[in-house]
Amino acid sequence: MDWKDAVSEIITQPGSRIRFREPLAKHTHFGIGGEATAYIEISTVSELAALARFHKQWDVPVAIIGRGSNLLVSDTGFKGISIRLVGALAKLEVDGKVVSVGAGLSLPKLSKTMSRGGLSGVEFAFGIPGSVGGALIMNAGAWGSNFGDVVRNVTVMNDTGELITLTHDEARFEYRHSGLDAYFCVTGATLELEPGDADAITAQMQAFYKQKVETQPFAEENAGCMFKNPPGDSAGRLIDISGLKGYRIGGAEVSTVHGNFILNIDNATAEDVLKLVAYIQAQVREKTGVSLQTEVKRLGFDAKGE
Numbered sequence: 001m002d003w004k005d006a007v008s009e010i011i012t013q014p015g016s017r018i019r020f021r022e023p024l025a026k027h028t029h030f031g032i033g034g035e036a037t038a039y040i041e042i043s044t045v046s047e048l049a050a051l052a053r054f055h056k057q058w059d060v061p062v063a064i065i066g067r068g069s070n071l072l073v074s075d076t077g078f079k080g081i082s083i084r085l086v087g088a089l090a091k092l093e094v095d096g097k098v099v100s101v102g103a104g105l106s107l108p109k110l111s112k113t114m115s116r117g118g119l120s121g122v123e124f125a126f127g128i129p130g131s132v133g134g135a136l137i138m139n140a141g142a143w144g145s146n147f148g149d150v151v152r153n154v155t156v157m158n159d160t161g162e163l164i165t166l167t168h169d170e171a172r173f174e175y176r177h178s179g180l181d182a183y184f185c186v187t188g189a190t191l192e193l194e195p196g197d198a199d200a201i202t203a204q205m206q207a208f209y210k211q212k213v214e215t216q217p218f219a220e221e222n223a224g225c226m227f228k229n230p231p232g233d234s235a236g237r238l239i240d241i242s243g244l245k246g247y248r249i250g251g252a253e254v255s256t257v258h259g260n261f262i263l264n265i266d267n268a269t270a271e272d273v274l275k276l277v278a279y280i281q282a283q284v285r286e287k288t289g290v291s292l293q294t295e296v297k298r299l300g301f302d303a304k305g306e
């Protein structure tokens, strides 16, 4: 049996769907990238567990792409299965100040719902267009807060389809990093938030959003900050003082608003973006002595297209 037939048999629940030869450009905020062999929206834990076992048995690459907000997909695409978690895997349940979230839930939706319900701790996340799963794995953050700070525990799935609950410490949150990518999939988390006044929490959330709109680009397609900040400094500032704002290769350009954003201004290819990344790294190293490391995740770039 072909693996495509085998995987199709797993996706049976309403709310889940599978498509083949799916252009990933339309599932990423960069708007860049070739096709995935298969693309699955998966809505139940049981289907996800079956997929984990399928992955182990057939050795077909699987990538959870979340909401594609921090992702650069290669121009030749991904020879494997890309997955987005929806339905029960994007749930949001509130019990007092303890909130259970599915990995597929969007951060802006979480932030907005919590502010309305008078729970504080995720106001910073309103302007981050990613998923809870991505925010957990990368410990997403802004304005002095990081997602890991509000996490009590995390649920992950291993490659036999078993769910495992990890404590906050076992998740090993660091700056824009965690130990969670060692598992087949992050399925959700329990958050502990701080009860407060809904109006004040909403005002704080909106103030952060205003700050983002004023200091970061938002009209053009991009993947958020391209580089991690080096300790004690801002990659955007270093790119700025290296004179690179507005520098363009092909359809990719360094934002003139914030130096750490690369914009897809005119049908940029992944190759344009990577050439610009290499140019920025070389120039910043030469002018400031700092080696910038990328923050944006990549998919489909190794020899096998994985």
Ligand code: EPU
Residues within 6 Å of the ligand: 141, 142, 143, 144, 215, 223, 224, 225, 226, 227, 228, 229, 233, 234, 235, 236, 237, 240, 257, 258, 259, 260, 295
């Ligand atoms: N700056 C410049 N020129 C620029 C950009 C920044 O001089 O082109 C200066 C700013 O004026 C400020 C300092 O650098 O004095 C820091 O800038 P900013 O407040 O914008 O913060 P950042 O360190 O550049 C980080 C995160 C952002 C997050 C903001 C706001 C990283 C890599 N970046 O940026 O996160 O939104 O703080 O808290 O950690 C992301 O991770 O994708 C991201 C966008």
